[in-house]
Amino acid sequence: MSTVIKGARLYGEGDPVDVLVEDGVITAIGAVQIPEDADVVEANGQVLLPGFVDLHTHLREPGREDTETIDSGSAAAALGGYTAVFAMANTDPVADNAVIVEHVWRRGQEVGLVDVHPVGAVTVGLKGERLAELGTMAASQARVKVFSDDGLCVADPLLMRRALEYSTALDVVIAQHAEEPRLTVGAQAHEGEQAARLGYTGWPAAAEESIVARDCLLALHAKARLHVCHVSTSGTADVLRWAKDRGTKVSAEVTPHHLLLTDERLATYDPVNKVNPPLRTSSDAEKLRAALAEGVIDCVATDHAPHAVQDKDTEWSAARPGMLGLQTALSIVAETMVRTGLLDWRGVARVMSERPAEIGNLADHGRPIAVGEPANLALVDPDAAWTVRGAELASIAANTPYEGMRLPGVVTATLLRGRVTARDGKIC
Amino acid sequence: MKHLLATDGLDPALATAVLDTADELKHTLLGREVKKLPTLRGRTVITLFYENSTRTRVSFEIAGKWMSADVINVSASSSSVNKGESLRDTALTLAAAGADCVIVRHPASGAAQRLAGWLAEPGTSVVNAGDGTHEHPTQALLDAATLRERLGSLKDRRIAIVGDVLHSRVARSNLHLLSALGAEVVLVAPPTLLPYGVESLPVTVSHDLDAELPAVDAVMMLRVQAERMHGGFFPSAREYSIAYGLSERRQKLLPDHAVVLHPGPMLRGMEIASAVADSPASAITEQVRNGVHVRMAVLYHLLASEGAAA
Numbered sequence: 001m002s003t004v005i006k007g008a009r010l011y012g013e014g015d016p017v018d019v020l021v022e023d024g025v026i027t028a029i030g031a032v033q034i035p036e037d038a039d040v041v042e043a044n045g046q047v048l049l050p051g052f053v054d055l056h057t058h059l060r061e062p063g064r065e066d067t068e069t070i071d072s073g074s075a076a077a078a079l080g081g082y083t084a085v086f087a088m089a090n091t092d093p094v095a096d097n098a099v100i101v102e103h104v105w106r107r108g109q110e111v112g113l114v115d116v117h118p119v120g121a122v123t124v125g126l127k128g129e130r131l132a133e134l135g136t137m138a139a140s141q142a143r144v145k146v147f148s149d150d151g152l153c154v155a156d157p158l159l160m161r162r163a164l165e166y167s168t169a170l171d172v173v174i175a176q177h178a179e180e181p182r183l184t185v186g187a188q189a190h191e192g193e194q195a196a197r198l199g200y201t202g203w204p205a206a207a208e209e210s211i212v213a214r215d216c217l218l219a220l221h222a223k224a225r226l227h228v229c230h231v232s233t234s235g236t237a238d239v240l241r242w243a244k245d246r247g248t249k250v251s252a253e254v255t256p257h258h259l260l261l262t263d264e265r266l267a268t269y270d271p272v273n274k275v276n277p278p279l280r281t282s283s284d285a286e287k288l289r290a291a292l293a294e295g296v297i298d299c300v301a302t303d304h305a306p307h308a309v310q311d312k313d314t315e316w317s318a319a320r321p322g323m324l325g326l327q328t329a330l331s332i333v334a335e336t337m338v339r340t341g342l343l344d345w346r347g348v349a350r351v352m353s354e355r356p357a358e359i360g361n362l363a364d365h366g367r368p369i370a371v372g373e374p375a376n377l378a379l380v381d382p383d384a385a386w387t388v389r390g391a392e393l394a395s396i397a398a399n400t401p402y403e404g405m406r407l408p409g410v411v412t413a414t415l416l417r418g419r420v421t422a423r424d425g426k427i428c
Numbered sequence: 429m430k431h432l433l434a435t436d437g438l439d440p441a442l443a444t445a446v447l448d449t450a451d452e453l454k455h456t457l458l459g460r461e462v463k464k465l466p467t468l469r470g471r472t473v474i475t476l477f478y479e480n481s482t483r484t485r486v487s488f489e490i491a492g493k494w495m496s497a498d499v500i501n502v503s504a505s506s507s508s509v510n511k512g513e514s515l516r517d518t519a520l521t522l523a524a525a526g527a528d529c530v531i532v533r534h535p536a537s538g539a540a541q542r543l544a545g546w547l548a549e550p551g552t553s554v555v556n557a558g559d560g561t562h563e564h565p566t567q568a569l570l571d572a573a574t575l576r577e578r579l580g581s582l583k584d585r586r587i588a589i590v591g592d593v594l595h596s597r598v599a600r601s602n603l604h605l606l607s608a609l610g611a612e613v614v615l616v617a618p619p620t621l622l623p624y625g626v627e628s629l630p631v632t633v634s635h636d637l638d639a640e641l642p643a644v645d646a647v648m649m650l651r652v653q654a655e656r657m658h659g660g661f662f663p664s665a666r667e668y669s670i671a672y673g674l675s676e677r678r679q680k681l682l683p684d685h686a687v688v689l690h691p692g693p694m695l696r697g698m699e700i701a702s703a704v705a706d707s708p709a710s711a712i713t714e715q716v717r718n719g720v721h722v723r724m725a726v727l728y729h730l731l732a733s734e735g736a737a738a
Binding site for chain 2: 188194196197270310313316317
């Protein structure tokens with residue numbers, strides 16, 4: 001089986017070239033002999049990037065298939081330019097054992113639109129009391145490489161220390177949802193001027209920063225790898241810079257919504273904007289963008305969080321936190337980072353594909369676009385724009401904060417090991 | 429005016445119009461044995477309270493009935509809310525049953541605004557009777573009415589709001605309305621009971637009640653819930669009362685003309701001394717009385733004044 005991408009600009013650089021893919025591998029770039037039966041993708045000068053890797057996504061299966069399944073989530077991912085996603089463990093039942101992670105892995109393979117890598121829970125049932133069987137999950141068919149209690153924080157410092165220490169023998173990474181629970185009791189929104197005026201119980205920045213600082217200290221002490229989920233404050237970026245400077249093996253992700261949206265959105269009390277960690281100030285968003293460009297924050301991860309209508313079309317305090325993100329990620333990065341000149345397309349490749357693939361230890365994603373490499377690719381039209389409609393997205397749920405917004409950058413084709421999974425906004 | 433959701437952003441001219449209407453209604457009913465005006469005959473007003481209330485609910489019910497509206501009270505604790513019905517469905521049910529106006533009190537900040545959105549299609553008016561820690565606009569209006577009565581105008585007056593500002597929708601509504609009407613507001617509270625970001629509000633802040641009292645024209649005392657001790661907001665009721673309670677000693681620091689207000693319910697001996705609450709400087713019972721006229725005025729502006737069919 002062969003595919004030819006005709007007239008693409010690799011990383012948005014140089015003149016358009018043709019890329020030949022045979023049996024899942026890039027076999028020629030430039031002067032290409034197009035086989036007769038090849039599937040041709042007309043790139044028309046569009047930007048070719050390595051397929052995106054999402055370190056943080058919620059596929060809701062098992063347990064909340066009314067909002068998303070591995071099938072629908074994979075479709076959303078493929079349409080968003082993703083070739084690999086890490087599915088968080090806070091399913092129902094929780095993915096804290098080999099049986100659940102193997103199910104998620106197998107189902108992802110069956111659907112075959114994107115490589116679904118299950119994330120294993122750090123603690124049994126996400127209860128934060130004792131370690132889950134990290135070793136068994138790592139050795140299972142799912143080959144779990146990332147562990148997280150996301151949704152919840154591993155708050156007990158001793159347990160977090162043990163998790164970090166234990167992980168070093170398995171060459172896996174512990175990904176922390178940094179939120180000191182004693183500081184966020186009843187918290188609804190960022191603790192700041194907007195919350196003060198509008199009567200929201202505040203979620204102070206220090207509740208995130210204090211855990212990040214603590215975990216960086218523990219990770220250095222244990223010589224372990226730490227990954228920080230959804231960095232939301234400029235203070236956390238400062239802590240990460242300090243920790244990296246002193247040799248801590250810490251990586252960090254930021255969501256597209258934290259790059260663009262701020263607590264100005266709180267005034268409508270519309271829970272489509274409710275998320276954990278919450279939307280912060282415009283100053284935070286600005287500093288997060290700079291930190292991402294600088295590399296202090298390593299990558300973009302969506303924290304794609306589908307929710308049913310009855311969990312979002314309510315009064316704020318009754319709503320569940322979280323927003324969709326897989327199909328809009330590239331556009332938000334284009335809007336906040338490329339259009340502003342903070343990143344070029346090479347930089348986008350780094351933060352959306354190369355670094356997340358490294359952190360998630362994926363050998364076949366985030367690779368250079370070069371002969372001999374696996375053809376996991378995303379083709380982006382940088383000059384096109386589209387209007388976001390939640391009902392038209394592939395996810396079963398429709399809770400996107402960008403409803404009705406016109407965003408730049410359209411993913412026109414996605415290739416998973418040479419096979420076109422999404423083309424012109426449709427699943428293949 | 430379609431809804432009354434907040435004083436933050438309320439046009440001062442409209443607020444003044446409501447206060448003037450309240451005064452008119454008060455004088456119209458003065459001395460009348462039969463307290464009844466036909467203004468809202470045939471209108472259906474439903475109060476939907478998800479929290480306990482004495483003053484506000486009774487006040488709204490009387491206000492509606494004195495204007496000849498059909499008033500129905502729905503208490504969440506004895507409704508299908510107990511069967512798991514959502515706020516949205518409850519509100520839509522009331523609108524579908526024929527409510528022209530829903531008066532809502534709910535523990536979630538923003539609940540009234542959300543209701544107004546859901547009821548846009550049936551066109552029902554919404555009055556916020558207290559949403560979480562956000563706003564309680566009719567309270568601020570009746571407080572302003574009471575102060576106007578006692579002090580004349582509010583322009584350039586200095587008002588202290590004392591107590592648990594952090595959790596107080598009364599404080600928020602009052603500070604917006606008072607500053608819009610030209611008064612200066614000073615918040616007096618321990619740092620733990622002031623919202624992070626308070627400097628962005630149109631107020632000054634102080635932790636020293638004794639220093640503030642000699643210069644104010646009115647002091648509004650807020651109730652402090654005993655539960656706040658468990659959140660570490662202050663060490664003990666005693667220490668709170670010593671530092672922030674309006675004691676008889678403190679009352680002597682006030683100027684002679686100064687007015688003492690309290691939205692109620694009071695914890696006598698905690699934030700306010702019993703003798704102070706019952707003193708001539710206290711306008712607490714006037715607040716309640718004005719509450720009825722102010723709420724009549726609000727209902728009038730929402731349901732009657734656009735020349736809608738009587």
